[in-house]
Amino acid sequence: MFRKRTNADEAKDFFLRTVRPVDGIEVLPIGDCDGRVAGEDVNAGVDVPHYRRAAMDGFAVRASDTMGSGSNSPVLLKIDNKIEKGTCVRVHTGSPVPDGADAVVMLEDTVVRGEMVEVFSQVHPFKNVGEIGEDIRKGELIITGGHVLRPCDIAVLASLGIEKIKVFKKPLVAIIPTGEELVPRGSRTPGEGEVYETNGLMTSLYVRKWGGVPILLDIVTDDPEKIKEAIQRVSGTDMIIISGGTSVGKRDYVPAVVESLGTLLVHGVGISPGKPTALGFVNVKPVVCMPGYPVAGMVALYYFARPAIRKLAHISDEPDRVVRAVLSEKIAGRTGYKTFARVKIETGTPYSNMWSCKVFPLSTSGAGILSSVSKADGFVIIPENVEGIDKGEEVDVVLIE
Amino acid sequence: MFRKRTNADEAKDFFLRTVRPVDGIEVLPIGDCDGRVAGEDVNAGVDVPHYRRAAMDGFAVRASDTMGSGSNSPVLLKIDNKIEKGTCVRVHTGSPVPDGADAVVMLEDTVVRGEMVEVFSQVHPFKNVGEIGEDIRKGELIITGGHVLRPCDIAVLASLGIEKIKVFKKPLVAIIPTGEELVPRGSRTPGEGEVYETNGLMTSLYVRKWGGVPILLDIVTDDPEKIKEAIQRVSGTDMIIISGGTSVGKRDYVPAVVESLGTLLVHGVGISPGKPTALGFVNVKPVVCMPGYPVAGMVALYYFARPAIRKLAHISDEPDRVVRAVLSEKIAGRTGYKTFARVKIETGTPYSNMWSCKVFPLSTSGAGILSSVSKADGFVIIPENVEGIDKGEEVDVVLIE
Numbered sequence: 001m002f003r004k005r006t007n008a009d010e011a012k013d014f015f016l017r018t019v020r021p022v023d024g025i026e027v028l029p030i031g032d033c034d035g036r037v038a039g040e041d042v043n044a045g046v047d048v049p050h051y052r053r054a055a056m057d058g059f060a061v062r063a064s065d066t067m068g069s070g071s072n073s074p075v076l077l078k079i080d081n082k083i084e085k086g087t088c089v090r091v092h093t094g095s096p097v098p099d100g101a102d103a104v105v106m107l108e109d110t111v112v113r114g115e116m117v118e119v120f121s122q123v124h125p126f127k128n129v130g131e132i133g134e135d136i137r138k139g140e141l142i143i144t145g146g147h148v149l150r151p152c153d154i155a156v157l158a159s160l161g162i163e164k165i166k167v168f169k170k171p172l173v174a175i176i177p178t179g180e181e182l183v184p185r186g187s188r189t190p191g192e193g194e195v196y197e198t199n200g201l202m203t204s205l206y207v208r209k210w211g212g213v214p215i216l217l218d219i220v221t222d223d224p225e226k227i228k229e230a231i232q233r234v235s236g237t238d239m240i241i242i243s244g245g246t247s248v249g250k251r252d253y254v255p256a257v258v259e260s261l262g263t264l265l266v267h268g269v270g271i272s273p274g275k276p277t278a279l280g281f282v283n284v285k286p287v288v289c290m291p292g293y294p295v296a297g298m299v300a301l302y303y304f305a306r307p308a309i310r311k312l313a314h315i316s317d318e319p320d321r322v323v324r325a326v327l328s329e330k331i332a333g334r335t336g337y338k339t340f341a342r343v344k345i346e347t348g349t350p351y352s353n354m355w356s357c358k359v360f361p362l363s364t365s366g367a368g369i370l371s372s373v374s375k376a377d378g379f380v381i382i383p384e385n386v387e388g389i390d391k392g393e394e395v396d397v398v399l400i401e
Numbered sequence: 402m403f404r405k406r407t408n409a410d411e412a413k414d415f416f417l418r419t420v421r422p423v424d425g426i427e428v429l430p431i432g433d434c435d436g437r438v439a440g441e442d443v444n445a446g447v448d449v450p451h452y453r454r455a456a457m458d459g460f461a462v463r464a465s466d467t468m469g470s471g472s473n474s475p476v477l478l479k480i481d482n483k484i485e486k487g488t489c490v491r492v493h494t495g496s497p498v499p500d501g502a503d504a505v506v507m508l509e510d511t512v513v514r515g516e517m518v519e520v521f522s523q524v525h526p527f528k529n530v531g532e533i534g535e536d537i538r539k540g541e542l543i544i545t546g547g548h549v550l551r552p553c554d555i556a557v558l559a560s561l562g563i564e565k566i567k568v569f570k571k572p573l574v575a576i577i578p579t580g581e582e583l584v585p586r587g588s589r590t591p592g593e594g595e596v597y598e599t600n601g602l603m604t605s606l607y608v609r610k611w612g613g614v615p616i617l618l619d620i621v622t623d624d625p626e627k628i629k630e631a632i633q634r635v636s637g638t639d640m641i642i643i644s645g646g647t648s649v650g651k652r653d654y655v656p657a658v659v660e661s662l663g664t665l666l667v668h669g670v671g672i673s674p675g676k677p678t679a680l681g682f683v684n685v686k687p688v689v690c691m692p693g694y695p696v697a698g699m700v701a702l703y704y705f706a707r708p709a710i711r712k713l714a715h716i717s718d719e720p721d722r723v724v725r726a727v728l729s730e731k732i733a734g735r736t737g738y739k740t741f742a743r744v745k746i747e748t749g750t751p752y753s754n755m756w757s758c759k760v761f762p763l764s765t766s767g768a769g770i771l772s773s774v775s776k777a778d779g780f781v782i783i784p785e786n787v788e789g790i791d792k793g794e795e796v797d798v799v800l801i802e
Contacts, residue, residue, distance in 0.1 A: 034606045048772075051593040057650045092650055094582055096593040136772050143775070150801060151606035152699055156775040158586055158599040159695075181495055185559055192452040192497040198559040205435045205552035249458050249493050294560075298553055319800070321720050371449075371537050374544070374557040399720070400551055 004268055005275065007384065008303065008338040011266045015279040015304060018265070019286050019311045022238050024169035030157050033149045035211070037314040039166035042143040046160055047133035054091035055128045059110060059117055060101035061088045063125040074111070074118035088117060097129050104128035136160070146314050171312035173212040174234035175203045178254060179244040179292055180221045198370070199243040199290070199297050203305075209401060210306050211313040212239070222251035231261055231282060238312050239285055241305055244292030246276040254289045258282060270384060272337035274299040286312075294370035299340045302379075321399040323378065325357040331389050333382035342376035343397055359397055376400060405669055406676065408785065409704065409739040412667045416680040416705060419666070420687050420712045423639050425570035431558050434550045436612070438715040440567035443544040447561055448534035455492040456529045460511060460518055461502035462489045464526040475512070475519035489518060498530050505529035537561070547715055572713035574613040575635035576604045579655060580645040580693055581622045599771070600644040600691070600698050604706075610802060611707050612714040613640070623652035632662055632683060639713050640686055642706055645693030647677040655690045659683060671785060673738035675700040687713075695771035700741045703780075722800040724779065726758040731792050734783035743777035744798055760798055777801060 006014075025039040054060065061077060065086060069075035080087035083100030091097060091104060102125045109121035136142065142156060143149070149167070157165060177200035183190040184197055197219050204214035215237060220230045222245055234240060245254035246267075255267045255278040262282030267289075269277045273296035278289035288305045290297040310317070325345065333339040343359040359380070362372045378397040382389060389395060407415075426440040455461065462478060466487060470476035481488035484501030492498060492505060503526045510522035537543065543557060544550070550568070558566060578601035584591040585598055598620050605615035616638060621631045623646055635641060646655035647668075656668045656679040663683030668690075670678045674697035679690035689706045691698040711718070726746065734740040744760040760781070763773045779798040783790060790796060 031602060031606070034610065049596075050591070053594070092652065093648075094594065094596070142772065150775075151603045151610065152695075152771065152774045152801060154606060155599040155603035155695060156771050158602050159597055159771060161586075161590065161597060163587055185562075186564055189562065190451070193454070193495065195450075195495070196560055196562060198556040201432060201559050202552045202556035205432070205555060209435065209552065247494075251493065294553075294556060319722050319724055321722055323720055370553065370557050370560060371543065373553040374551075400553060 005270050005336065006266045006268060008270045011269045011279060012304060012307065014265055015286065016307055016311060018281050018284075019308050020284065021314045022169055022171050022312050025166050026169050027164050027166050030154045030163060030165055033154055033165060033167055034151055036149050036167040036170075038143045038145050038147045038149055039168045040145045041141055042157065042162065042165065044136045044138055044140045044142050044160050045162070047138045048136040048159060049130055049132060049134065052097040052132060053130040054093060054095050054097055054104045055130050056104055056106045057092045058107040058128065059088040059105045059119070060091045060097045061103055061105055061119070061123065062101060063103040063123050063127065066103070066105060066119050066122045069119050069122045071120050074120045076116050076118055079112070079115055079117055088119075102126065102129065146316075148315055168314050171212045171238035171309060172215055172236070173207045173239045173241060173309060174215045174217060174237040175200050175207065176217045176220055176227070176230045176234070176240065176242045177244065178220045178222060178227060178242060180251065182219045182244075184219060199292065199294060202294070202298065203241055203243065203290070203301060206301055206305070206401075207241070207309060210309045211315050212309045222253060224253040224257050227253055227257045228261065231257065231287075235283060235285075237285065239305075239308060240282065240287045241301075242287065242289045243297055244290075246278050246289040246291050248276075252276075254278065255280075258287050258289060262287070269300075270337045271299055271303055272334045272339045274303070274340070275337070277304065279304060295342075295373055298370075298373060302340075303338075321401075323357060323397045323399060325359040325395060325397050327380070327389055327391055327393050327395050328358045328360045330391050331361045331380060331382065333386050333388050335387065336384055338384055339382040340379045341382060342372050343378060343380050344375060345377045345397065359395070373400065406671050406737065407667045407669065409671045412670045412680060413705060413708065415666055416687065417708055417712060419682050419685075420709050421685065422715045423570055423572050423713050426567050427570050428565050428567050431555045431564060431566055434555055434566060434568055435552055437550050437568040437571075439544045439546050439548045439550055440569045441546045442542055443558065443563065443566065445537045445539055445541045445543050445561050446563070448539045449537040449560060450531055450533060450535065453498040453533060454531040455494055455496050455498055455505045456531050457505055457507045458493045459506045459508040459529065460489040460520070461492045461498045461505050462520070462524065463502060464504040464524050464528065467504070467506065467520050467523045470520050470523050472521050475521045478518050478520060480513070480516055480518055489520075503527065503530065547717075549716055569715050572613045572639035572710060573616055573637070574608045574640045574642060574710060575616045575618060575638040576601050576608065577618045577621055577628070577631045577635070577641065577643045578645065579621045579623060579628060579643060581652065583620045583645075585620060600693065600695060603695070603699065604642055604644065604691070604702060607702055607706070607802075608642075608710060611710045612716050613710045623654060625654040625658050628654055628658045629662060632658065632688075636684060636686075638686065640709060641683065641688045642702075643688065643690045644698055645691075647679050647690040647692050649677075655679065656681075659688050659690060663688070670701075671738045672700055672704055673735040673740045675704070675741070676738070678705065680705060696743075696774055699771075699774055703741075704739075722802075724758060724798045724800060726760040726796060726798050728781070728790055728792055728794050728796050729759045729761045731789055732762045732781060732783065733789040734787050736788065737785055739785055740783040741780045742783060743773050744779060744781050745776060746778045746798065760796070774801065
């Protein structure tokens with residue numbers, strides 16, 4: 001049916017090698033940068049702390065003045081607002097250590113007697129004093145270009161007085177739903193042989209979740225010229241996802257159109273569902289042709305579009321959220337295919353105690369039955385060379401985002 | 402120092418028991434509902450498919466007309482646009498099966514001869530025909546109230562022609578930064594003894610990430626009356642997070658203020674860093690008092706604020722993103738405390754092959770050193786009764802979001 005069935009991992013590697021991360025940069029206020037990717041190295045412009053600070057509540061002293069003090073032999077110091085021989089200054093955690101002082105005696109090691117304080121512990125120079133630049137030294141590399149910024153990183157930037165930062169632009173991902181059977185959502189009730197367009201909506205939401213900016217086009221009918229025009233219209237984007245028209249029926253023109261405009265790398269992939277997936281590029285832009293059948297389309301998105309968007313966005317691989325569980329019914333794999341079996345977690349609180357967590361497979365028939373995904377908590381991925389997984393075996397469930 | 406040190410898990414359970422999920426509902430377009438929580442059960446208003454549809458490209462037939470056909474004995478049918486005895490209608494996958502037909506013969510089992518088609522395979526009634534409601538039956542429960550909506554769920558809603566859905570309102574979380582040493586970001590350069598306010602910004606971003614709507618108040622100085630006023634000002638929110646003033650120094654008024662306005666459940670928790678954390682509620686609203694020291698504050702957010710926000714938002718527990726790795730240096734735990742050690746993943750591609758993944762601990766000293774978090778990829782959490790983890794042991798690294 002298809003030119004050939006390319007092994008899933010090979011197809012992915014082959015495809016991802018053609019994807020080049022976007023090089024556009026924008027400057028944003030740090031408060032808008034959660035999840036964004038730093039577009040440059042950031043070095044500290046100041047020392048943190050920028051003054052010598054007390055690490056404890058207590059009294060700043062000259063360490064030499066406390067020599068010889070002990071639990072039975074306190075040294076008596078005068079409480080003052082500057083440091084001289086025999087004086088001390090009250091400090092609390094974080095407050096500046098006054099000039100002349102080189103240590104802080106903890107409050108617990110003192111007893112205040114009017115204007116005087118008894119010090120019951122001898123301190124060494126630098127004790128309980130945070131030196132200038134102790135946390136972050138001026139000039140130190142704080143954020144490396146390519147780092148995905150988290151709230152804690154943004155707080156570090158803020159602590160250095162940095163209010164804006166260069167980040168990579170999010171990749172623009174055009175989504176082209178194709179199919180003469182499709183009715184735009186909210187327009188009219190589908191007649192016989194028609195369905196609402198939903199893959200475009202689903203894909204848009206996944207693109208956004210995975211770090212891209214979706215640009216959803218109107219439905220294109222099954223006409224090679226119209227499909228070609230649509231692809232050319234979005235030549236300014238960083239990636240194109242086309243839904244439908246990838247099979248080998250009379251109305252399946254999409255892979256041929258991609259080939260006519262650029263390069264078709266793969267048509268027919270060893271993923272189940274999702275075999276009709278095609279991958280290629282047009283003008284150096286990666287193109288994912290996802291099957292119109294929603295479940296197959298979704299698997300193609302997860303397996304190919306997600307890593308491509310993340311690579312475009314400079315976001316490194318990240319582990320899926322996985323739950324380890326025991327299978328309560330056998331699942332069959334499809335030999336030669338990486339099988340994405342939809343499963344439901346059936347026991348109470350699955351995440352807190354993975355060993356008590358059981359999953360059962362949902363009907364794997366029907367790549368068109370999106371409700372089987374909606375009912376599923378995750379996928380169990382069965383490798384190509386495995387016939388199936390028996391009841392009672394432990395499996396990793398990749399949670400569906 | 403503190404009233405007592407409550408065990409971390411006990412403190413969390415005790416605190417979370419007081420948290421009641423929000424009951425406000427809003428109606429939103431489905432396209433805006435990724436990650437939102439369904440506020441009601443949704444039942445299908447229509448059958449999917451709403452017509453009998455072909456499951457294959459081929460010819461719709463009366464099954465009885467194909468009786469007796471085989472690879473050497475084709476039955477000849479006339480290609481027509483309606484079904485009668487001896488006629489058939491060309492169909493493709495998804496198109497309506499015309500009245501009178503009860504099966505579809507696959508294209509592969511036919512040969513077209515002008516206006517006639519040779520059928521080489523006998524089909525049973527219902528073969529390759531998707532019945533009305535096969536995927537989703539009208540009235541069937543599609544989305545259960547409390548389900549966190551994913552793009553694939555939203556696509557199912559769209560396929561049913563549903564354009565709006567009731568979702569639970571996001572919880573409003575007020576954030577009150579306190580401390581006379583704090584300088585508002587972007588106002589002026591901090592002098593000696595001063596730092597930029599950053600916990601409020603960090604907390605706002607985490608609140609948003611975890612499903613809440615942050616409301617960040619201006620800095621409140623260390624004055625019990627001012628803190629009280631600030632808490633009363635946000636009485637309309639669903640939760641309050643107060644940063645700073647939770648320790649036992651002269652300027653630490655926050656726990657006492659919470660107690661005066663409501664109930665202080667816990668002050669002093671067995672997490673390290675983060676011991677000065679206090680938990681309570683005011684007017685049935687949960688209150689997390691996080692230490693002002695940023696790392697301690699962040700651990701308190703992760704351990705207490707996150708599950709509370711998620712419970713308020715009706716979002717069930719979800720597993721962290723975890724990487725299993727080998728420790729390349731010993732980490733010490735603090736006896737009696739759940740220790741959150743910051744670690745950095747040091748080898749190349751950690752996620753694709755967990756067994757080759759090595760981590761080393763970052764300096765655990767200094768709860769004030771936020772850069773130790775920014776440099777960290779995740780936490781290794783050392784239980785209360787464990788002295789430390791040796792070099793070479795396998796650990797779970799909880800990635801910092």
